[in-house]
Amino acid sequence: MIPRHLVIAMVVLLVAVLGLSIYALHMRRTAAAAPVAAVDTRPLAPPVAGPTERVTLFVAHDDDGSLRAESAQIPLPSGRQQRAEELLRALVSLYLDKSSPHVLGSGSEVRSVFLVDPGVAVIDLNSAFADTHRSGVLVEDLTVTSLIHTISANTPGILKVKILVDGKQRDTLAGHADLSSFYDVTAVNQLATQLQ
Amino acid sequence: MRLIDQNPGAPLLARFLREKWGFWRGCEEFVRSRKLPLRITCLTLTSALFLSASTPERHFTVYSVAANYSLPLVQREGRDYIGLLEILEPLGKVNAKSDGPRWRLRYNNVQGDFQAGKTRFRIQGRDADLGAKFLVENSRGLVPVASLSSLLPRFLGGPVTLHEESARLFIGNVATHFTASLASDNPTRLVFNFSAPVNPSIATEPGKLHMTFSHEPLVAPAAPTLTFGSKTIPSASYSETNGTAVVTVSSTIPVIASFSNDGRTVTISPSSAAAAAAQNTNPPASPTPTAPEPPASANTQQLYRRYFAVVDASHGGDDYGETLSNSLLEKDVTVALARGLRQELESRGITTLVLRDSDANLSLDQRAIFANADHAAIYIALHAASNGHGVRVYTAILPYGDDDRGPFRSWTVAQHGSLPLSRSTASAVAAELQKRQIPVRTLGAPLRPLNNVTGPAIAIEIAPQGSDLSQLTAPDYQQLVTSAVATAIATIHDQLGAAP
Numbered sequence: 001m002i003p004r005h006l007v008i009a010m011v012v013l014l015v016a017v018l019g020l021s022i023y024a025l026h027m028r029r030t031a032a033a034a035p036v037a038a039v040d041t042r043p044l045a046p047p048v049a050g051p052t053e054r055v056t057l058f059v060a061h062d063d064d065g066s067l068r069a070e071s072a073q074i075p076l077p078s079g080r081q082q083r084a085e086e087l088l089r090a091l092v093s094l095y096l097d098k099s100s101p102h103v104l105g106s107g108s109e110v111r112s113v114f115l116v117d118p119g120v121a122v123i124d125l126n127s128a129f130a131d132t133h134r135s136g137v138l139v140e141d142l143t144v145t146s147l148i149h150t151i152s153a154n155t156p157g158i159l160k161v162k163i164l165v166d167g168k169q170r171d172t173l174a175g176h177a178d179l180s181s182f183y184d185v186t187a188v189n190q191l192a193t194q195l196q
Numbered sequence: 197m198r199l200i201d202q203n204p205g206a207p208l209l210a211r212f213l214r215e216k217w218g219f220w221r222g223c224e225e226f227v228r229s230r231k232l233p234l235r236i237t238c239l240t241l242t243s244a245l246f247l248s249a250s251t252p253e254r255h256f257t258v259y260s261v262a263a264n265y266s267l268p269l270v271q272r273e274g275r276d277y278i279g280l281l282e283i284l285e286p287l288g289k290v291n292a293k294s295d296g297p298r299w300r301l302r303y304n305n306v307q308g309d310f311q312a313g314k315t316r317f318r319i320q321g322r323d324a325d326l327g328a329k330f331l332v333e334n335s336r337g338l339v340p341v342a343s344l345s346s347l348l349p350r351f352l353g354g355p356v357t358l359h360e361e362s363a364r365l366f367i368g369n370v371a372t373h374f375t376a377s378l379a380s381d382n383p384t385r386l387v388f389n390f391s392a393p394v395n396p397s398i399a400t401e402p403g404k405l406h407m408t409f410s411h412e413p414l415v416a417p418a419a420p421t422l423t424f425g426s427k428t429i430p431s432a433s434y435s436e437t438n439g440t441a442v443v444t445v446s447s448t449i450p451v452i453a454s455f456s457n458d459g460r461t462v463t464i465s466p467s468s469a470a471a472a473a474a475q476n477t478n479p480p481a482s483p484t485p486t487a488p489e490p491p492a493s494a495n496t497q498q499l500y501r502r503y504f505a506v507v508d509a510s511h512g513g514d515d516y517g518e519t520l521s522n523s524l525l526e527k528d529v530t531v532a533l534a535r536g537l538r539q540e541l542e543s544r545g546i547t548t549l550v551l552r553d554s555d556a557n558l559s560l561d562q563r564a565i566f567a568n569a570d571h572a573a574i575y576i577a578l579h580a581a582s583n584g585h586g587v588r589v590y591t592a593i594l595p596y597g598d599d600d601r602g603p604f605r606s607w608t609v610a611q612h613g614s615l616p617l618s619r620s621t622a623s624a625v626a627a628e629l630q631k632r633q634i635p636v637r638t639l640g641a642p643l644r645p646l647n648n649v650t651g652p653a654i655a656i657e658i659a660p661q662g663s664d665l666s667q668l669t670a671p672d673y674q675q676l677v678t679s680a681v682a683t684a685i686a687t688i689h690d691q692l693g694a695a696p
Binding site: 062065134135136137138139141144159160172175176177178180181182183184185187188190191194195 | 511515517518519526579581582583584588590593594595596597608637639640641642643644647655657
């Protein structure tokens with residue numbers, strides 16, 4: 001004869017096992033049904049706080065394929081490199097807004113900017129920036145020109161710019177704009193003038 | 197371990213695990229040891245053993261009206277076997293059931309009953325013979341390849357042609373035939389005409405150019421070796437192997453292949469450097485170049501020009517370009533535009549080469565090499581876009597640095613010397629488009645291979661005039677744009693032709 005308390009314990013354990021199995025099945029189905037985030041949208045660096053400064057951003061407009069100078073008040077750190085980084089992050093954050101005139105894909109981010117003397121700037125974008133970018137000569141041309149013209153106009157002394165994606169060289173931004181070489185800032189600024 | 201040792205039903209498993217355990221223990225000791233050179237040598241030898249053990253996969257190619265496809269072959273009992281279900285699946289409604297050794301397949305209304313290990317089978321109530329055992333592996337019915345020529349007609353109700361040695365099967369009358377003849381002009385050209393469009397992969401080695409046809413039902417000409425009585429291109433041969441057909445052209449000078457007539461004609465001609473040399477001296481027996489050539493120097497450019505214009509249908513193959521809509525890819529629009537532009541240019545007496553006349557992969561370097569090797573007077577890259585309205589005409593934005601050094605030109609800024617003429621060409625094209633009321637802009641763009649082309653080079657991106665993307669494929673809009681471009685090129689023909 002099995003003691004009564006053992007029977008009760010066995011029944012309780014069986015009920016617990018059954019309940020947990022059903023819960024695990026439910027969780028599995030929920031996880032399978034939930035859409036997987038296409039990109040990691042978490043910010044890569046904390047937002048900069050402190051005194052703000054007025055800067056000029058060169059914003060791309062898809063409707064007429066133009067680049068327009070727009071003033072913005074943004075907090076900027078004191079270091080030259082960090083300033084360049086924050087400047088481009090402010091520009092990209094404009095493009096992440098769905099009502100932006102030149103929408104970039106969700107999760108697009110400037111990972112970092114390196115300024116190397118004499119006159120070299122390296123812009124490191126994250127993979128979501130390139131992977132979700134729309135394809136087309138003009139639309140890619142606008143993005144590249146907007147980034148380079150904004151950084152060179154606000155950071156004197158930059159002669160050439162290299163754009164990396166996730167720290168690595170990539171052939172093109174989204175099938176058209178060449179990322180394999182250093183951009184000549186003078187040539188890009190001439191293009192920016194054409195686009196304004 | 198002890199439990200497994202005592203289990204009489206699993207002696208093989210026990211031995212296997214014991215050996216594996218010993219192996220992993222050995223690996224652990226091996227990794228912990230500090231004999232680095234010995235470790236590297238052992239790893240290299242192990243890798244070599246694994247690599248040498250792997251054999252290349254053999255393919256069986258099926259050509260039919262419905263589809264052309266390749267299937268893997270398996271070797272059993274010294275014979276080539278193939279899955280019967282996999283062969284029939286793309287051709288019609290088919291299902292198979294496995295019940296122990298019995299395996300039943302139904303194709304449309306024809307039923308076949310097979311038994312594992314037996315050579316006899318029943319189809320539509322009649323007995324027939326496979327010539328070798330029928331095999332069932334993981335519910336998959338395998339038949340000997342040699343039996344297909346008698347087996348498949350019973351299911352398909354029509355004739356099939358089996359090339360057993362080369363693992364190729366032709367269902368129905370699907371064969372693509374070809375002829376090869378020498379064009380009598382100078383320099384000598386070998387022209388292949390095919391009965392259907394083809395898209396072979398091209399490979400070169402010293403003295404030979406191979407065209408490999410993986411997806412085309414190409415069949416042999418009357419004789420497998422064709423001789424032409426030419427010193428530069430003496431012969432061509434046809435062969436079949438591992439599910440493909442290969443045409444090999446022998447040559448004593450470097451040659452290139454170009455496609456025309458919607459992929460029905462392949463012309464083998466001397467590369468420009470070889471043609472130029474052939475005009476001045478006896479043809480050298482030099483190897484065919486396979487690597488990107490540096491751009492030709494300015495003083496050699498006037499030697500030979502086969503095509504005045506090189507029109508490049510951008511993207512192609514794995515590179516779709518922009519996905520314009522669910523059913524429209526940029527690479528397809530650019531091919532249509534390129535063909536239209538070639539027609540418009542040639543109707544104005546301008547010899548034109550379309551770089552990509554099929555859905556082929558062509559690298560940016562290859563595109564620039566073609567344009568440079570031909571010393572084209574104008575290179576025109578075509579793009580299509582959903583963004584914006586009308587047409588954009590681009591010239592290169594050259595990257596920073598990489599100046600030319602002496603007689604050598606830097607690959608990244610090869611366009612430098614021709615940029616002024618490229619810009620005036622872009623302006624002429626824009627002016628002609630404007631005349632036809634098409635919205636147009638001229639811009640610079642960091643767009644390869646514009647910067648790698650030594651001669652005048654422009655890129656044209658065509659967007660719809662309004663918001664209707666279907667305009668990109670509309671023949672009248674395409675013709676409006678291509679005729680304007682061709683007219684502009686014809687207008688400045690002399691200016692472009694005079695350029696070095």
